[in-house]
Amino acid sequence: MRLLTSILLLVISTSFACGSISKLNRQAADTLFPVSEENKLGAQLSADMEKELKISTDEVLNAFINELGAKAVKAAGSTVPAGIKFTFKVVDDPNTINAFAMPGGYVYFYTGLIKKATSEAEVMAVMTHEVAHVVRRHVAQRLIANHGAQSLIGAALGENPGLAGELASGIVGNGYLLKHSRDAESDADAVGITWILNTNYSPQGYVSFFEKLAAGGESQPEFLSTHPDPSNRVQSAKDYISKLKNAPTNLGDATRFAEIKARIK
Ligand SMILES: [Zn+2]
Numbered sequence: 171m172r173l174l175t176s177i178l179l180l181v182i183s184t185s186f187a188c189g190s191i192s193k194l195n196r197q198a199a200d201t202l203f204p205v206s207e208e209n210k211l212g213a214q215l216s217a218d219m220e221k222e223l224k225i226s227t228d229e230v231l232n233a234f235i236n237e238l239g240a241k242a243v244k245a246a247g248s249t250v251p252a253g254i255k256f257t258f259k260v261v262d263d264p265n266t267i268n269a270f271a272m273p274g275g276y277v278y279f280y281t282g283l284i285k286k287a288t289s290e291a292e293v294m295a296v297m298t299h300e301v302a303h304v305v306r307r308h309v310a311q312r313l314i315a316n317h318g319a320q321s322l323i324g325a326a327l328g329e330n331p332g333l334a335g336e337l338a339s340g341i342v343g344n345g346y347l348l349k350h351s352r353d354a355e356s357d358a359d360a361v362g363i364t365w366i367l368n369t370n371y372s373p374q375g376y377v378s379f380f381e382k383l384a385a386g387g388e389s390q391p392e393f394l395s396t397h398p399d400p401s402n403r404v405q406s407a408k409d410y411i412s413k414l415k416n417a418p419t420n421l422g423d424a425t426r427f428a429e430i431k432a433r434i435k
Pocket residue numbers: 299303350354355358392393394
């Protein structure tokens with residue numbers, strides 16, 4: 171335990187020294203809270219959370235989100251931690267614009283987000299951002315920092331039902347776990363936008379969707395936290411895109427996307 175604490179302190183101090191989410195942080199998460207344990211905890215938390223959410227059974231919507239999710243994971247390539255098996259689900263809530271990633275690679279997309287998007291490329295922009303949170307193990311890093319690796323492993327093994335319950339109710343109640351740090355958000359943006367290019371969708375989907383939400387006075391979805399400032403994030407994306415040569419211009423299949431949106435009531 172003392173060794174783990176020492177490693178954790180080292181991780182935290184190194185993180186501050188670097189001023190950003192570093193590779194070391196992900197590696198430390200891999201050591202302290204292995205993917206195999208995160209998967210167990212994720213399975214418990216997602217099962218608990220799904221009691222509170224209305225999961226869509228619409229096969230077309232689910233197939234669409236799974237198709238985009240698979241493309242995003244493929245685009246992430248060899249950076250995906252071994253053992254992470256992604257699960258993409260649609261939440262039937264047309265009035266909520268949100269998407270979020272849980273421990274263990276459980277990613278949820280609300281129908282309100284699909285409805286708000288004007289192209290498949292916009293949905294892909296959010297998808298790569300959420301997949302990046304999982305791949306970079308941002309949630310695992312937060313959990314370790316807040317609860318300690320040993321408590322988490324206990325919760326994953328079913329030996330700490332108090333903590334498992336606390337995490338599950340916190341996620342549903344106040345979005346705990348979904349509020350990432352500034353560094354984690356910037357990291358998910360920076361990594362995610364490079365993956366968009368690999369999916370062959372236009373990265374302009376990122377700019378248009380985030381601009382729309384930042385201007386719209388909507389409630390704050392996971393991917394649009396107040397820090398870093400949304401306008402700074404859009405500007406960073408614009409700067410990145412402006413330097414690209416031959417970036418994809420594909421916004422997706424407009425006819426199909428219109429049909430998909432029409433299914434959302
Ligand atoms: Zn995010």
